Amino acid sequence: MTDPKAILLDIEGTTSSISFVADELFPYARRHLAAFVQNHPEVSAPILAEVPGDDRVATLLRWIDEDRKETPLKTLQGLIWAQGYADGELKGHVYPDTPEALRRWTQAGLPVFIYSSGSIAAQKLIFGHSVAGDLTPLLSGYFDTTTGPKRETGSYAKIADAIGAMPGDVLFVSDIQAEIDAARDAGLQALLIDREGDAGDVHSLAEIRA
Template sequence: MIVLKEMKSCCKDVLFPYIKENVQDYLRLHWEEEECQADICQLRKQAEEDSNLDGFVPIPLDSGKGADDVAHAIQAVVNNVQWQMSQDRKTTALKQLQGHMWREAFSAGHVKGEVYGDVVPAIRKWKKAGKKVFIYSSGSVEAQKLLFGHSVQGDLLDLFDGHFDTMIGPKVKSESYRRIAESIGYSPENILFLTDVTKEAKAAEEAGVNVAVVVRPGNAPLTDEEKSHYSIITSFSALCLPLLL
C-alpha cells in the first residue's frame, strides 16, 4: 500500500499565487455568507493560538457592520492569510479557506490542477498490480479532490483509494502516520510513504512506515546525510514494482 504526498507542480506557481492575489476580492464577495464566516472564525482562533509567534498578525473581533468596519475586518484577515503563507504555515484554518477559494476557481475554470508527467502512468501501473494508493497532503481533502478532479489530464480521482489532510495530524508528527495506518487497516511496515520533505520522511519512519524521498526540480537540496539515509527517486517510474508493499 502506498501513501503519497500531494504530487503537484502547480501549487507553488499557480494555486498559492491565486490565493494571494484574490483573497481580498473573495472575502468582499462572500463576507456575509455562513461558510466564509466559519472560515474567518477558524482563522481568528488560529491567530489567537499564534499570538506568541514573532510577527504574528491578529484578527480582531468584528467591531461593527458599517462599510468601514467590514473593510477593516477584511484587511485584517487578508493580512493574516498573507502572513501565514509567507511563513509557509500549513494550519487547518488556512487550508480550509484556501480550499474554498480553489473550489470556486476550479469550478469557474480559472485554474486547473497539474501533476508531474510520470505520476499518472506510474499510479495506473501500481493500481493494476493491486496496490492501494492514498494521498496525505497539507492541503485539505476538498482541495486535493479539486486539484485531481479538475486536472489538465482530466478527472484523476479514480487513481486514489482515499485522502488525508492535517485533520489526521501534522505531517511532521509520527503519530499522524500511525493514525493513517490504523484508519486504512494496514500495519505501518506494509506502507510506503513518498514525500519530498525529509522532516515528513523522518516522522513517517519513526512510526515504522517505509519511506522514499522524491527529488524534484526546485525542491530544497538534501544533505549528504539525508542522501545516504533515505531511498531517493527522481521519478515515480523509478520505483520498481517488486519494491512496493
C-alpha cells in the first residue's frame, strides 16, 4: 500500500457497530415513522412523493424490514433520528479506535471522508452526537447513495473526483468485500476490515498507519 492522500470510510462494521444501526437506529425509526409523517406533513410530503404504492407509510416500514437502501427512506430516517439525537434519546456508537484514528489521520494532514448507504444527514448525526462526543470537526466530507450504489465502480470514481484526488491516492476501508472490489476496480486503494474474525486485511482502524 502506498501512502494515501485521503481516507474514505464506511460506517457500519467499520467505524461503528452493525448492531447499533440494526438494533437501535432502525427500530427507533420504525417506531416513530408514522407519527413523524403525521406531525411533520410539510417536511414529509416531498419525501413521500418519491415512495410508490397507495399506503406509502406501509411501504416505508416494509423497506425498513427489508433493509432497503432507498433514498427516500434514508432521508426520512435521518430526520427521525435527528429528533432522537436532539432529544438525547440516541447516541451514535463508534468503536474506541475510531476517534483515535480520525485524530491521527487529521493531525497527519490526511482528510477523512465518509461513504455510507445512510443519508449524509444521518452520518453527521452519528458522528456529531457520538458516544465519544462531536467528531464532525475531524471529517472533511460525506457521501451517500445519491452519489451512487456502494457496490458500483463508478461511485468510487465520482468520489475521488469530488474530493479532488487521483483514485490511487484514496484509501477506502469497508467490511463488505463487494464494496472493496468495486473501489479497487475504480483504482482506489482498499482494505477489508473484519472486526469479528480473521478474514479481513485489518481488524481495527488502529492497524491502518497511513
